Amino acid sequence: MATDELLARALASLGDGGPVSAEAIRRLTDPADVPESMTIAEAADLLDVSAHTLRYYERAGLIAVARDALGHRVYDTAAVRRLVFLTRMRLSGMPMRDLQHYIALVDAGAHTVPERLDMLIEHRDTVRRRIRELTLSLAATEFKIAAYGGEAAPESPE
Amino acid sequence: MATDELLARALASLGDGGPVSAEAIRRLTDPADVPESMTIAEAADLLDVSAHTLRYYERAGLIAVARDALGHRVYDTAAVRRLVFLTRMRLSGMPMRDLQHYIALVDAGAHTVPERLDMLIEHRDTVRRRIRELTLSLAATEFKIAAYGGEAAPESPE
DNA sequence: GTTTGCGTTCGAGCGCGCTCGAAGCCATAG
DNA sequence: CTATGGCTTCGAGCGCGCTCGAACGCAAAC
Numbered sequence: 001m002a003t004d005e006l007l008a009r010a011l012a013s014l015g016d017g018g019p020v021s022a023e024a025i026r027r028l029t030d031p032a033d034v035p036e037s038m039t040i041a042e043a044a045d046l047l048d049v050s051a052h053t054l055r056y057y058e059r060a061g062l063i064a065v066a067r068d069a070l071g072h073r074v075y076d077t078a079a080v081r082r083l084v085f086l087t088r089m090r091l092s093g094m095p096m097r098d099l100q101h102y103i104a105l106v107d108a109g110a111h112t113v114p115e116r117l118d119m120l121i122e123h124r125d126t127v128r129r130r131i132r133e134l135t136l137s138l139a140a141t142e143f144k145i146a147a148y149g150g151e152a153a154p155e156s157p158e
Numbered sequence: 159m160a161t162d163e164l165l166a167r168a169l170a171s172l173g174d175g176g177p178v179s180a181e182a183i184r185r186l187t188d189p190a191d192v193p194e195s196m197t198i199a200e201a202a203d204l205l206d207v208s209a210h211t212l213r214y215y216e217r218a219g220l221i222a223v224a225r226d227a228l229g230h231r232v233y234d235t236a237a238v239r240r241l242v243f244l245t246r247m248r249l250s251g252m253p254m255r256d257l258q259h260y261i262a263l264v265d266a267g268a269h270t271v272p273e274r275l276d277m278l279i280e281h282r283d284t285v286r287r288r289i290r291e292l293t294l295s296l297a298a299t300e301f302k303i304a305a306y307g308g309e310a311a312p313e314s315p316e
Numbered sequence: 317g318t319t320t321g322c323g324t325t326c327g328a329g330c331g332c333g334c335t336c337g338a339a340g341c342c343a344t345a346g
Numbered sequence: 347c348t349a350t351g352g353c354t355t356c357g358a359g360c361g362c363g364c365t366c367g368a369a370c371g372c373a374a375a376c
């Protein structure tokens with residue numbers, strides 16, 4: 001499996017800037033730490049979003065969630081896996097609109113795999129561009145901090 | 159000067175994912191390629207934002223812009239330099255609110271340098287965290303693409 | 317002299333992604 | 347028996363950052 005390779009690459013590229021949270025790695029690899037089924041509060045807690053947001057995703061058609069005898073939501077393993085995917089895509093900036101389209105493709109069956117792949121590739125490229133933008137801004141900010149720190153703002157007025 | 163060092167670092171961390179645009183480097187180092195003074199259309203074009211947005215920034219108190227005899231905005235070198243800063247901070251996710259506070263500090267004089275430095279450091283850390291988030295999401299997306307590409311979705315339903 | 321084009325001000329509107337809150341249901345705790 | 351607390355639905359509201367458009371001014375082109 002290429003998981004280790006990819007994970008290693010991800011971790012390597014993180015560099016300094018703080019410890020890599022176990023949370024983050026867990027989300028990346030999505031292991032079976034999920035207790036079979038969860039309440040909305042537990043899922044919200046796990047995913048670090050609000051219960052309101054989870055209901056919103058459901059209303060938006062991104063996920064179907066079963067109910068127990070009381071009418072309460074029950075998130076099984078599959079649901080949690082999808083939520084991990086959804087929150088990851090949202091976190092990395094995929095618009096709701098696109099995510100809705102993607103999920104519609106998933107629902108439409110296996111013959112939509114090529115289009116899904118296209119979407120993932122496009123998203124990957126978008127994220128890469130965004131990282132490069134941020135890296136550039138970061139470098140500029142670090143430079144400014146160095147300039148400010150060195151002396152009392154030599155030339156730049158801001 | 160540490161510019162070359164920082165720039166090199168930035169460029170190195172970009173890695174693959176496409177060529178580094180000359181635009182981006184120019185923005186990072188902000189050289190004097192600016193023709194003394196510009197119209198709003200020229201500034202908007204240079205910064206890749208709309209003229210509407212530039213007026214909005216002015217209304218928001220982020221920058222004061224001179225007018226010519228006709229009442230048209232004239233962006234001099236200092237104004238453009240500030241706009242470069244503003245757009246960079248916005249692009250890297252600093253909220254308008256914070257940017258307004260920062261600019262208020264600049265306007266308040268040199269004794270606010272320590273607080274400005276604090277803000278820059280905080281922003282730097284925020285950007286670093288964001289890059290790490292995106293890097294993780296990117297790795298997950300790349301993994302999914304590899305999984306989809308290898309065979310027809312072995313285990314993951316989405 | 318009119319048209320075209322670029323600029324001005326200012327208030328209103330919009331798209332996004334939540335976020336909130338009212339009204340109600342059910343179960344367990346005191 | 348009454349809280350208390352966690353859940354339900356659904357519509358409305360909100361914060362952010364633009365984005366737009368109306369009504370106007372001026373100047374160079376035709």
